[in-house]
Amino acid sequence: xxxxxxxxxxxxxxxxxxxxxLMGRKPNALELALFGVMWxxxxxxxxxxxxxxxxxxxxxQVLQGPGENAGVVDLGDGWALAFKMESHNHPSAIxxxxxxxxxxxxxxxxxxxxxxxxxxxxxxLRFGDLSLPKTRHLLRxxxxxxxxxxxxxxxxxxxxxxxxxxxxxxNPLVNAMSLGLLKSQRLFKGQAAGxxxxxxxxxxxxxxxxxxxxxxxSEELSESDPDKRPxxxxxxPFMEKLLLEATLEILDNDLVVGLQDLGAAGLTSSAAEMxxxxxxxxxxxxxxxxxxxxxxxPWEIMLSESQERMLLVVEPExxxxxxxIFDKWDLKAAAIGEVTGDGxxxxxxxxxxxxxxxxxxxxxKAPVYIRDRKEPAYYxxxxxxxxxxxxxxxxxxxxxxxxxxxxxLGSLAWVYEQYDSMVGLNTVIRxxxxxxxxxxxxxxxxxxxAVDCDSRKVYLDPYLGAAAAVAEAxxxxxxxxxxxxxxxxxxxxxxxxxxxxxxxxxxxTDGLAAAAAALDTPVTGGNVSFYNEWNGxxxxxxPTIGLVGxxxxxxDRLTLDFKNQGDLVYLLGExxxxxxxxxxxxxxSGQDEGPVPSLDLAKxxxxxxxxxxxxxxxxLKSAHDVSNGxxxxxxxxxxxxxxxxxxxxxxxxxxxxxxxxGESQGRAVVSFTPTKEKDFLSLAAxxxxxxxxxxxxxxxxLNLTYNDATLIAPLTQLKKAWAEALTTLAAL
Amino acid sequence: MKAAVIVFPGSNCDQDCVRSFKxxxxxxxxxxxxxxANLPNYDLxxxxxxxxxxxxxxxxxxxxxxxxLAEVKRLADRGSxxxxxxxxxxxxxxxxxxxxxxxxNHCLKYLCQDVFLRVETSQSPFTSLYKKGQIIxxxxxxxxxxxxxxxxxxxxxxxxDRIAFRYALADGTxxxxxAPNGSLDGIAxxxxxxxxxxxxxxxxxxxxxxELGGTDGRPLLxxxxxxxxxxx
Numbered sequence: 001x002x003x004x005x006x007x008x009x010x011x012x013x014x015x016x017x018x019x020x021x022l023m024g025r026k027p028n029a030l031e032l033a034l035f036g037v038m039w040x041x042x043x044x045x046x047x048x049x050x051x052x053x054x055x056x057x058x059x060x061q062v063l064q065g066p067g068e069n070a071g072v073v074d075l076g077d078g079w080a081l082a083f084k085m086e087s088h089n090h091p092s093a094i095x096x097x098x099x100x101x102x103x104x105x106x107x108x109x110x111x112x113x114x115x116x117x118x119x120x121x122x123x124x125l126r127f128g129d130l131s132l133p134k135t136r137h138l139l140r141x142x143x144x145x146x147x148x149x150x151x152x153x154x155x156x157x158x159x160x161x162x163x164x165x166x167x168x169x170x171n172p173l174v175n176a177m178s179l180g181l182l183k184s185q186r187l188f189k190g191q192a193a194g195x196x197x198x199x200x201x202x203x204x205x206x207x208x209x210x211x212x213x214x215x216x217x218s219e220e221l222s223e224s225d226p227d228k229r230p231x232x233x234x235x236x237p238f239m240e241k242l243l244l245e246a247t248l249e250i251l252d253n254d255l256v257v258g259l260q261d262l263g264a265a266g267l268t269s270s271a272a273e274m275x276x277x278x279x280x281x282x283x284x285x286x287x288x289x290x291x292x293x294x295x296x297x298p299w300e301i302m303l304s305e306s307q308e309r310m311l312l313v314v315e316p317e318x319x320x321x322x323x324x325i326f327d328k329w330d331l332k333a334a335a336i337g338e339v340t341g342d343g344x345x346x347x348x349x350x351x352x353x354x355x356x357x358x359x360x361x362x363x364x365k366a367p368v369y370i371r372d373r374k375e376p377a378y379y380x381x382x383x384x385x386x387x388x389x390x391x392x393x394x395x396x397x398x399x400x401x402x403x404x405x406x407x408x409l410g411s412l413a414w415v416y417e418q419y420d421s422m423v424g425l426n427t428v429i430r431x432x433x434x435x436x437x438x439x440x441x442x443x444x445x446x447x448x449x450a451v452d453c454d455s456r457k458v459y460l461d462p463y464l465g466a467a468a469a470v471a472e473a474x475x476x477x478x479x480x481x482x483x484x485x486x487x488x489x490x491x492x493x494x495x496x497x498x499x500x501x502x503x504x505x506x507x508x509t510d511g512l513a514a515a516a517a518a519l520d521t522p523v524t525g526g527n528v529s530f531y532n533e534w535n536g537x538x539x540x541x542x543p544t545i546g547l548v549g550x551x552x553x554x555x556d557r558l559t560l561d562f563k564n565q566g567d568l569v570y571l572l573g574e575x576x577x578x579x580x581x582x583x584x585x586x587x588x589s590g591q592d593e594g595p596v597p598s599l600d601l602a603k604x605x606x607x608x609x610x611x612x613x614x615x616x617x618x619x620l621k622s623a624h625d626v627s628n629g630x631x632x633x634x635x636x637x638x639x640x641x642x643x644x645x646x647x648x649x650x651x652x653x654x655x656x657x658x659x660x661x662g663e664s665q666g667r668a669v670v671s672f673t674p675t676k677e678k679d680f681l682s683l684a685a686x687x688x689x690x691x692x693x694x695x696x697x698x699x700x701x702l703n704l705t706y707n708d709a710t711l712i713a714p715l716t717q718l719k720k721a722w723a724e725a726l727t728t729l730a731a732l
Numbered sequence: 733m734k735a736a737v738i739v740f741p742g743s744n745c746d747q748d749c750v751r752s753f754k755x756x757x758x759x760x761x762x763x764x765x766x767x768x769a770n771l772p773n774y775d776l777x778x779x780x781x782x783x784x785x786x787x788x789x790x791x792x793x794x795x796x797x798x799x800x801l802a803e804v805k806r807l808a809d810r811g812s813x814x815x816x817x818x819x820x821x822x823x824x825x826x827x828x829x830x831x832x833x834x835x836x837n838h839c840l841k842y843l844c845q846d847v848f849l850r851v852e853t854s855q856s857p858f859t860s861l862y863k864k865g866q867i868i869x870x871x872x873x874x875x876x877x878x879x880x881x882x883x884x885x886x887x888x889x890x891x892x893d894r895i896a897f898r899y900a901l902a903d904g905t906x907x908x909x910x911a912p913n914g915s916l917d918g919i920a921x922x923x924x925x926x927x928x929x930x931x932x933x934x935x936x937x938x939x940x941x942x943e944l945g946g947t948d949g950r951p952l953l954x955x956x957x958x959x960x961x962x963x964x
Contacts, residue, residue, distance in 0.1 A: 152786065
C-alpha cells in the first residue's frame with residue numbers, strides 16, 4: 001500500500017482517519033475499497049443526507065417510505081404500487097446506449113426486488129444544444145438504449161419529458177423511473193434476517209464491467225472521459241427478463257426471506273445494506289461467486305457492477321427449490337454466504353478471512369457533510385431582465401409557430417415511438433398526454449404518473465423552481481382526474497463542494513419539501529446525483545419529480561384533446577404579468593432570465609381537488625395543464641390532439657404577451673358541453689378558483705382575441721411545425 | 733375449443749395474449765413452456781410477441797429449435813389454427829411454416845405506433861369477420877418488421893390470395909409511405925397455403941378492448957375462436 005491508499009478509493013484524509021478511528025486499526029486494502037464505494041456520494045449520500053431529512057415521508061397512503069429498494073403506496077382493494085426513480089447520468093454521457101439501457105434495467109430490478117411486477121417505466125432526459133453533433137449522438141443513443149432495454153424486457157415506457165439546453169452539453173441527464181404492482185400483503189424487503197440463513201447470488205455471472213461505477217458517478221466529467229468507458233456496465237435485457245420471471249416465481253412460491261438488487265457498488269452495497277437493515281452480520285465466500293472469467297481479484301468481485309444480478313436471503317432448506325426454478329430459466333443460483341449474528345460483514349476466500357468490517361460502518365457511518373452555501377450573484381442579477389421582447393413581436397401566430405417548432409415544445413413522437421408503450425395491456429393514456437394513465441388488472445381504478453422539472457426555472461430560482469416541479473407534476477396527474485398520492489425524485493446537481501451549487505441544492509430541497517407537504521404528496525424515495533459538470537461548468541440544477549396518482553374510476557378519466565364543436569373553453573387559475581423564465585422569452589432573447597412565476601401552493605391544491613371532483617361528476621370533456629410555452633401552447637396542444645380549431649375572445653388586465661405566452665403557475669384549460677356551464681361555475685366557486693371564459697371549440701384555425709390583440713394561425717400549419725420539430729432537428 | 737399461448741424465454745406478450753383472448757372470448761388459453769414436446773390437440777396456438785431468446789443471432793432463429801415447434805408443426809398439419817404475432821410471425825418464418833423473412837425496419841429504429849391496415853382477404857379463419865378492403869387501426873411495435881420474400885414467392889402469395897393485411901393510409905391507399913417499416917409490397921400479414929396459419933407484425937391483442945383505445949383487433953380473435961367451434 002502507498003502512503004495515501006485512501007486517494008485511490010476517492011476518500012479524503014479525514015475520511016481515512018475516521019475509518020481508522022471506527023475500526024480501531026488501519027483497514028487493509030480490500031476493506032478500504034469497501035469503504036471507498038460505500039462512502040461515495042452515490043452510495044453514502046454524505047453531501048445530501050442532512051438536507052433530505054426535510055422531506056415529508058409519511059401519510060396514510062405510504063406503505064413504504066425512503067430507505068428500501070423503492071417506495072410503496074397503497075392503492076386500495078389489496079393492491080399496492082412500488083415506484084422509484086434513479087439517475088444514470090455519468091454512464092450515459094460516456095456510452096449513451098448502454099448507460100441509458102442499464103439505468104432502465106437497474107431501476108426495474110429495484111421494483112421487482114420489492115416483490116412487485118414492473119408495469120411501466122418513464123424517463124426524464126436532458127440534453128445540450130441540439131445543433132451540436134455530440135448532442136444528437138447522445139440523444140439517439142440514450143433513446144435507443146431506453147427502448148432497447150425496456151422493449152425487450154416487456155415493460156412499457158409510457159411517458160416522460162425531454163428538455164434541451166446548452167447547460168447540458170457534455171453532461172446529459174438520464175433519469176429513469178419504474179413502477180410495479182404488488183398485492184399489499186406481499187411486500188418484500190431487502191433484509192438479511194435469520195441467523196444461519198443462506199445468501200445466494202442469482203442471475204448473471206460477475207465480470208469486470210462497471211467496476212467502481214459508484215465512485216465514477218461521484219466525480220465531474222471532462223474531455224478525457226472516453227477513458228472511463230470501462231466504468232460503464234453493459235446490459236442484457238434478455239437476461240433481466242429471465243431474472244425477473246424467475247424472481248417473481250420464487251416469490252410466488254414463498255421461498256425468500258429478503259432480496260435486493262445488485263446495483264451501484266455491486267455485491268458490496270447489496271450485502272452490506274441487507275445486513276445493516278436487519279441488524280445482522282454476513283459472511284461471504286468469494287470463491288463461490290459465479291464468475292464470467294477467471295482471475296478476478298476479491299476487490300473486483302466485490303465492486304463489479306455486472307448487471308442482471310440479485311442477492312437473496314433464504315432459509316437453508318429452500319435453496320434447492322430456488323435452484324430448481326432458476327435452472328428452469330437457465331440461470332445460475334449460487335449459495336455464497338450466510339447470515340451471522342455478530343454484525344460484521346466478512347469476506348473469505350477459500351476459507352481465509354480477507355476482511356471484516358461491521359456492516360453498519362459501511363452503510364450508516366459515512367460522514368455527513370453540511371457544506372458551505374452561498375447565494376450566487378446571478379440569482380438577483382437575472383431577475384432584472386427586460387422582458388418586453390415578447391410583447392414587441394409583431395405576429396403572435398408566427399411566434400406560436402416558432403415556439404412549437406423548437407425542440408422543447410415540439411412533438412416528442414420521434415422519441416417515444418421508439419419505446420414500446422403498450423406491452424402489458426395496461427396503457428390507457430399513451431405518451432403525449434399530461435400524464436400516463438394505466439389500468440389496474442381486475443379493478444376499476446387507474447394509476448396516473450407524471451415526471452416533471454423545468455430546469456430553467458430551478459436555475460433561476462431553486463426554491464420556486466423545485467416547488468413548481470412538484471406542483472406541475474401534481475397538476476399533470478390531476479388533469480386526468482386522478483388524485484396525486486406521492487412522489488419520488490432524482491436530484492441532479494453540480495459539484496456540492498462549490499458553495500453556490502450547494503446553495504442551489506439547499507434551496508431546491510426546501511422548495512421540494514414545502515410543495516410535497518402542501519400538496520399532500522409525501523416523498524417515498526429518490527436519488528441524488530451530484531458532480532454533473534462538464535469541463536468545470538455545472539448543469540442547470542434539476543430536481544426531477546416523479547409523481548403517482550390514483551384515479552378511482554377509470555371511466556371518469558380526462559384527456560387533453562378538445563372533443564366537440566361548440567364546447568365551451570375555460571381557463572382555471574390566474575394569469576399574471578409573468579414572462580420571466582419563459583420559453584417565449586428564451587426563444588427571442590436566447591437568455592435564461594427574469595423572475596420565476598410565483599406559486600400559490602394552496603391554490604394548486606384546490607385546483608387539483610377541483611379537477612378530481614369535476615372528473616367524478618363527469619362535468620368536463622377535456623382538461624390540460626398550462627405549462628411551458630404558456631396558454632397559447634396549451635390551447636394548441638388540445639386543438640391538435642382533438643383536431644378542432646378554437647374561436648376564443650376574452651379580456652384581461654395583463655399584456656397580450658403575458659396572456660398568450662407567460663408561464664404563470666397553477667393553471668389548466670378545460671372544455672365542457674355548454675349545458676354544464678352552471679354546474680361548472682358553481683363547483684369552481686366552491687373551490688374558490690379564478691375562472692376565465694375564453695370561448696368555444698370550432699373552426700379550422702386557432703383564432704384568439706385578447707383585448708385588442710389577436711393570435712391567428714391555421715391548425716394545419718401549427719401541427720406541421722410541431723410534428724416536424726424534433727424529427728427535423730434530430731435527423732440532422 | 734382449446735387454445736394455447738406458447739412461452740419462449742423472452743416472450744413478453746404471452747400474458748397479454750391470454751388476457752386479451754379472455755376479454756374477447758371469455759375463454760382462458762393455456763400457457764405452454766417452449767420445452768414441452770407433447771401437446772394436447774389445441775385448436776388454436778398463439779405464438780406471442782416479445783424477444784424470444786433475446787432476439788440474439790436473429791429474431792426467431794433460436795426459438796425455431798425449441799422442442800415445442802415440432803408440436804406446432806404437427807398441430808398445423810392436423811388443421812389447428814396457428815397465429816404468430818410480431819415475434820411469433822418471425823418465428824413462423826424462421827421455422828419455415830410461412831415463407832419469407834422479417835428484416836430490420838428501413839428507418840433503422842424500433843417503432844411503436846398505431847398503423848392502418850387494409851384487410852386484403854376475408855377468406856380465412858382469422859379474417860372472416862372483416863370485410864375485404866376494410867381499413868382497421870392496430871398498433872405495431874417492432875424493430876424488425878420489414879417483410880421480404882422472393883419475387884416468385886410473392887407472386888404465389890398474391891395469386892393464392894394469401895396476403896391477409898397490407899399497411900395503408902387512413903383512406904385505404906396502399907403506398908410505400910404507409911408501411912413504416914418498409915415492408916415489401918406493404919405486406920403486414922400473410923397466410924399459409926392451407927390458410928390455417930397467420931403471421932402478422934401488428935398486434936391485434938393490443939386494441940381489442942375499448943379502454944385501451946380501440947377494438948379493431950377484436951374481430952380477428954373472435955373469428956379464430958368461432959372458426960374452431962368456440963361460442964362465447
